Amino acid sequence: MIRLQHVSKSYLGHKALDDVSIDFTKGKVTGIVGENGSGKSTSLKLMAGLVRPSKGSVLIDEEPTNRQISRIVAYMSELDQVPPFFTVGESLNFASTQFPDFDREQAEEILAFMKLEKTQKVKHLSKGNRGRLKMALTMARNAPYILLDEPFSGLDPMVRNSIVKGLIKFVDLEKQALIITTHEIREIEPILDEVIAIRKGKILSHNTVDGIREEGRDVVEWLEDIYGSGEGYGA
């Protein structure tokens, strides 16, 4: 389990997260949503051990996070992570040397699903295809915790739906937790179990998708009620 307990994170006196407590358990897909600058990426970086909390604790399987937590946490950042001079195949080979849980067979399947050729140079890929490659390399790990930061942002809206639905097949929810930050809530709603809405570093609401539907709403309507329709979740 990932456990954030009273976590605050400040950058130069600016609070990016403010007294956040959440648990993430295996077997669930959780979406973290919120407007720009609300603290979504910061939450994932804390869980990936890349930044330290200013207050509170982040524990994964009861272990405080630091950079070594990448052993059990597969993290896809918003930034380009793959050296541009690699080919797609070389980036796969490199990732397999970095992580003992990297599943080459699964990586090959995801690359095929993403329609990426191993001979393509990373620097020649479009932004959307670089995003697909990052996603493939992260999802190919059999890590118990998978964190994806804005994985669908560069993708053509026409293919987002099928990629979202296809990707979930590569997650073993008996053994893994998937946590996704996103603005594309409509597309990922079908695969979500829970949604966390944040604003200005605080959790506004945390609900199960089933709970929201039982109240007769979809997730977009629920978000509009929380944020007001100005945030554009209904677009």
Ligand SMILES: Nc1ncnc2c1ncn2[C@@H]1O[C@H](COP(=O)(O)OP(=O)(O)OP(=O)(O)O)[C@@H](O)[C@H]1O
């Ligand atoms: N390294 C940093 N140094 C200073 N301020 C930072 C740093 N990283 C994030 N921040 C600030 O912390 C706040 C939260 O940023 P964060 O990237 O977590 O938001 P986000 O919800 O992921 O936003 P977006 O949707 O735009 O990606 C913002 O005000 C941001 O400017």
